[in-house]
Amino acid sequence: MAPRRSPRPASADDLLTTLGRLTEQARLGAEFQQARVELAEALQREMLPASLPEVPGLRTAARYAPARHGLEIGGDWYDGFGLTDGSLAFSIGDVQGHDVEAAAFMGQIRMALRAVAAAATDPGDVLGRANDLLLSVGRDLFATCTFLRFDPHTWRLEGARAGHIPAVWATVDGAYGIAEDEGGLPLGVLSGGDYPVTTRPLARAGAYVLLTDGVVEGPSFPIETGLGQVARVVRDGAAADPEELAAEVLRVADSTGHADDAAVLVLRHDAPPAR
Secondary structure, eight states: OOOOOOOOOOOHHHHHHHHHHHHHHHHHHHHHHHHHHHHHHHHHHHHSOSOOOOBTTEEEEEEEEOOSSTTOOSOEEEEEEEOTTSOEEEEEEEESSOHHHHHHHHHHHHHHHHHHHTTOOSHHHHHHHHHHHHHHTTOSOOEEEEEEEEETTTTEEEEEEEBOOOEEEEETTSOEEEEOOOOBOOBTSOTTOOOOOEEEEOOSSEEEEEEOHHHHOBTTBOHHHHHHHHHHHHHHTTTSOHHHHHHHHHHTHHHHTOOSOEEEEEEEEOSOOOO
């Protein structure tokens, strides 16, 4: 029986060829991933509003920061628009999941909220109808959301939450807190959901701040700690310019080690105007 031959040792050329092939595969994979990230960023950037509505006595500002790692991008949004009765609507939210699909779903939610709000001014009705509309399209995604309506005639905020983290408020005389209002399920989970409405008279000048969990929660940073930190920032900046306050709130995300998107929406209001 002839002796078995041992495998031919790989030559330097063979090793270089294999290494080149693997390098090219890695490069193409990285370029593909980067292209998806850039597309998700572009989708989100184009879908966020270029400006936010204001009225005398109410100034607004927003900030958005993309996720820091790879494809962890695509789900957070904020929005603001006028309604036919003269009131202003504001929303902020976070789509479950990331990447291009989440960015596209975020755009659908924003448009659904705008369309529904044209016919239903009650924030709870807006969220309920938008929830059923999103369920009808059959997407396997859900989103948390807060929807607010500001009435410049009564100087009141009406709001409803769909599984979203609470807002933070403060007044210029030093009072502040976390708005632990009752809420309902996230959008896109269950049809016929109930979204209780909370009415908040803006009796004193101050700030009302909406945010997403990327601002206040990180891998080893509890959301309660983050909310407390934001509450102190809002307390100290209740009389500040809304652009400055939004930037300061967003800086809280730097201490959380967050890997998610982060969005902040500030409503800086004066005391009610004399009637």
